[in-house]
Amino acid sequence: MLASTFVLFGATGDLAKRKLFPALYNLDLDGKLPEPFAVFALGRKPFDDEMFREHAAEAIRRFSRRGNADEEKISRFVKRIKYQIADATDAAGYAGLRETVEKRERELGLPGDRLFYLSVAPEHFGPIASHIRASGLAKENALTRLVIEKPFGRDLATARALNAALLESFPAEDIYYIDHYLGKPMVQNLQSLIAANPVLKAVLSNKYVANVQITASETVGVESRAGYYDEAGALRDMFQNHMLQLLMMTARHSEIFDKRRIMESAYPIAKEAAGSHVVRGQYAAGSADGKPLAGYLDEPGIVPGSRTETYVAARVMLDDPIWRGVPFYIRTGKRMSEKSTRIVFVFKDPLEAHIQGEPVRNYLTIRVQPDESVDFRLNLHGMDGGLEPVSLRFSTRKEEVPEAYERLLHDALSGDPTFFAHWDEIELAWKWVQPLQEAFAENRVPLYTYPAGSRGPKEAEELLAEQGFSWLEQE
Ligand code: BG6
Secondary structure (H helix, E strand, C coil), rough: CCCCCEEEEEEHHHHHHHHHHHHHHHHCCCCCCCCCEEEEEECCCCCCHHHEEEEEEEEHHHHHHCCCHHHHHHHHCCCCEEEEEEECCCHHHHHHHHHHHHHHHHHHHHCCCCCEECCHHHHHHHHHHHHHHHHCCCCCCCCCCEEECCCCCCCCHHHHHHHHHHHHHHHHHHHECCCCCHHHHHHHHHHHHHHCHHHHHHCCCCEEEEEEEEEEECCCCCCCCHHHHHHHHHHHHHHHHHHHHHHHHHHHHCCCCCCHHHHHEECCCHHHHHHHHHEEEEEEEEEEECEEEHHHHHCCCCCCCCCCCCCEEEEEEEECCCCCCEEEEEEECCCCCEEEEEEEEECCCCCEEEECEECCCEEEEEEEEECCCEEEEEEEEEECEEEEEEEEEEEHHHHHCCCHHHHHHHHHCCCCCCCCCCCHHHHHHHHHHHHHHHHHCCCCCCEEEECCCCCCHHHHHHHHCCCCCCCCCCC
16 A cells, blocks of 8 residues: 655755655656655755745756656646655654644545655654654554665664664564665566576576676765765765675575575674775776866865775675675775676686687676666677677666666555665674774775776775686676
8 A cells, every 4th residue: 555645854955856856756757656645845944835846846857867757747746745844853843743744634635644754864863753653743543654764873783773763663564774776677677587587597606607796886976975975985885785785686596585694694704804805995086088086085075184985895705505605796986987886797617718818708797777788798709710709788778767766665655665675684784894894993904095087996906816807897
């Protein structure tokens, strides 16, 4: 059953503008929202309904994949939104909020099935959840869903405290921890791609696969988020959540609940050994398309001399019957040469032959973004009698692909937790990352620099070279 009331805390923030309103609008265009549907946008800024609706309309025009769809549809959508000036940390305001919501639901004949979306700073998660419960804003005998945006804690202890605080107000099954990488269609399709192609299933194991490479590189730098990012760094911002979820999605054998088992099977890396399995980097000045780019330390708002990492690469080994012995190389970085998320299965090279100086291998590349594609590299005899690589490629066009948030918002409205991060996975991921956090804090792992606009620190090559491998870059 779909919740028909959407209450958004942090409605004037960046995420709401870039992702949430565009996603809701696209769901509306596709007829996937219940009718009627009420949106309450809560924020501190002094908007009235009309001003806020124009703000949301502008966000849709700018950021929706179908933003230039007709103005009539945008205006019909934004009319569903009511803006409410609210200080979400002040318990006193919740009674009024409840009245406003109930009044509107009565007008529209809605049952009071409510989804609360917390797009706010993490220190407010627990208090807001408790105010929602204490004020009766979560209606008795109706559906209630609480969606939480990352960061889910700073480390294992704070993540546990956060989860415990939320559980005081909401049962576990009503809490949806969003990891938007799980909403990316190609990530969701990974298992069905494998299951529907027995030929893939047959070869994706330690019998044939030499290593697996998971990359999420970004061209953007720290942007305007220095305050948050300089505290978080790539390990907390991307690795603990998106990258480890990609690992779980890639290595799981079948049903979604297998993910937890995969995370459990990851061999821990002790902080003393972190330097041998993990490379961290920070971007220095560089360039892209001939334009100079500032180094991380010269970005506005970064603490002078900061040792925050903007790049992490790690080798993860799994104690798993299918993947035992296969290194999973995982890397993520800002200010890299390209925006790309992809998973590459690198096959073994039993022929011991070479092609253009490289061992003759097959590769299966699954591109998640910016474009989706599945690419299988074969080796054929060319005209000159030597081997040359050829690719079998399937790709989808970008505008056809729904945004991660569209799927996830629809799932949360429908009460389907499949593609959310589950608490036990989050906890296991923090447990795995904890020694690395300590190793970074104690400077046990060198902080290398790499030029902005490059492929990251060259030392990350060595992580693979030790086993005779190298990163497969975009072709
Ligand atoms: C967010 C991180 O979770 O993911 C950002 O906080 C990062 O730092 C973003 O830029 C990347 O998401 P996407 O969908 O653009 O790959």
